[in-house]
Amino acid sequence: MRGDTFHEITADCLVAILKDEIRRATGCTEVASAALAAARAVEALGRPAEHIHLSVSPSVYKNGVHVAVPGTPFRGLAAAAALGAAIGDSSRGLEILDSADARSIESAAEMTSVQSVRVDFSAYDEALYLRAAALAGNDVSVAIIAGCHDRIVEVRRNDTLLFAAAPVLESEAAGQAILPDLRDVPITTLLAEVQRVPTASLEFLIDAAKLNAEAARADLDASGTLGRALDAAATAAATPRAMAQAWAGAASEARMAGLPVPVAAITGSGNHGIANFLGVWGYALAIGADRERIARALAISSLVTIAIKAHTGKLTAFCGCAIAPATGLAAAAAYLMGGDAATQAHAMQSVIGTFAGMLCDGAKPSCAFKVATVVGAAIDLAALAVAGAYVPDGDGIVGASVDRSFANLGRLNDPGMRATEQVVLDIIAGSSAA
Numbered sequence: 277m278r279g280d281t282f283h284e285i286t287a288d289c290l291v292a293i294l295k296d297e298i299r300r301a302t303g304c305t306e307v308a309s310a311a312l313a314a315a316r317a318v319e320a321l322g323r324p325a326e327h328i329h330l331s332v333s334p335s336v337y338k339n340g341v342h343v344a345v346p347g348t349p350f351r352g353l354a355a356a357a358a359l360g361a362a363i364g365d366s367s368r369g370l371e372i373l374d375s376a377d378a379r380s381i382e383s384a385a386e387m388t389s390v391q392s393v394r395v396d397f398s399a400y401d402e403a404l405y406l407r408a409a410a411l412a413g414n415d416v417s418v419a420i421i422a423g424c425h426d427r428i429v430e431v432r433r434n435d436t437l438l439f440a441a442a443p444v445l446e447s448e449a450a451g452q453a454i455l456p457d458l459r460d461v462p463i464t465t466l467l468a469e470v471q472r473v474p475t476a477s478l479e480f481l482i483d484a485a486k487l488n489a490e491a492a493r494a495d496l497d498a499s500g501t502l503g504r505a506l507d508a509a510a511t512a513a514a515t516p517r518a519m520a521q522a523w524a525g526a527a528s529e530a531r532m533a534g535l536p537v538p539v540a541a542i543t544g545s546g547n548h549g550i551a552n553f554l555g556v557w558g559y560a561l562a563i564g565a566d567r568e569r570i571a572r573a574l575a576i577s578s579l580v581t582i583a584i585k586a587h588t589g590k591l592t593a594f595c596g597c598a599i600a601p602a603t604g605l606a607a608a609a610a611y612l613m614g615g616d617a618a619t620q621a622h623a624m625q626s627v628i629g630t631f632a633g634m635l636c637d638g639a640k641p642s643c644a645f646k647v648a649t650v651v652g653a654a655i656d657l658a659a660l661a662v663a664g665a666y667v668p669d670g671d672g673i674v675g676a677s678v679d680r681s682f683a684n685l686g687r688l689n690d691p692g693m694r695a696t697e698q699v700v701l702d703i704i705a706g707s708s709a710a
Contacts, residue, residue, distance in 0.1 A: 307340050307352070312360060315363055315364050315365055316408070317361070324412065326411055330396075333402060350384065354394075358385075361384075403589050404421075492527040494530050495526040500530060502648065503522070531550065532641045542578060544590045548597055551601035560573055572611070581604040584599060588685050588690075603628060614662070615658070630653065637700050
């Protein structure tokens with residue numbers, strides 16, 4: 277906690293927090309964001325672009341440079357930007373890649389083959405930052421995304437400012453709801469309020485879980501190697517843990533392999549959404565939880581995920597899936613096991629004490645292995661907490677409270693692991709050039 281600031285959290289506010297951080301997205305959110313920025317720049321240009329220059333923050337580069345672009349033979353940010361420029365419809369938001377067709381894929385392939393798309397990364401004030409410039413003749417248009425993967429903050433054409441996002445205070449003056457900074461809200465307050473929200477108000481979380489389950493089925497239909505192996509192991513083991521792990525691993529494999537399937541992302545990450553929703557969904561279905569408990573468990577996991585990312589930022593030097601949704605899943609699993617608030621806190625602390633610092637080396641197929649691993653481990657750690665075994669408060673990076681642990685994770689990410697992230701970027705850039 278940063279201080280003594282307190283915000284009243286009502287059921288309506290809690291639901292608004294959840295809805296604000298959940299988005300439907302196709303493909304890795306970094307490539308979707310690159311496509312969105314390029315599309316908006318081309319719209320502002322008013323004609324097809326001859327060249328695209330995409331400049332991004334280091335974290336965006338790391339997560340987008342090797343990942344598959346869904347529904348295409350492409351990988352990486354350059355191809356995604358070229359595809360977005362060819363589609364040219366920013367109204368689709370992070371679902372823009374759903375609009376890819378033979379024409380736009382051919383156009384993107386042509387642009388990249390003649391090296392008309394340039395991508396670089398540089399330090400910006402925002403960890404999540406993309407600047408797409410579209411050029412044709414003497415004209416240039418620019419679209420900037422910052423803070424969130426679909427938040428366009430500025431659009432220019434030549435020297436004319438076409439759009440600038442309103443400051444928060446201006447939005448507040450216009451009567452728009454301003455959500456609380458979750459760094460100022462105790463996690464116990466959030467989780468207590470979950471029990472007071474009408475179940476019907478949480479149905480959208482079940483819909484998100486079902487959407488992500490479709491991605492897992494798509495992976496099995498496409499004979500994904502990890503998905504099939506996990507599915508076979510789950511069939512043999514017939515345990516709730518194995519089932520949750522199989523759902524999550526298969527869906528992540530589908531997303532990382534570039535299958536054209538949408539997922540419900542949370543805090544800007546599809547893999548976070550997969551671990552969050554399918555970890556809870558798979559476990560809850562396997563134990564026969566009723567619909568109300570499933571909805572509340574999904575709310576618990578989602579709120580913990582969102583609260584942690586409020587401290588760490590949306591893009592991190594450590595593996596976000598191993599920390600944010602895994603911690604949320606541990607709390608939700610402990611709840612489904614009958615654990616009280618103290619037990620849920622112990623489960624969260626155990627995940628943080630076990631996985632803090634797991635390296636993020638970009639979005640790529642191996643992320644599915646991490647997702648599957650941390651989903652299984654989170655459920656194990658919840659069971660241990662219910663049995664009375666857990667990482668104690670004040671142990672290493674684990675704080676004297678869950679809120680203090682969340683704050684410690686923020687410090688671990690920045691400034692703690694920034695030098696590490698630069699080394700990772702150097703390695704990734706070197707392997708891309710090889």
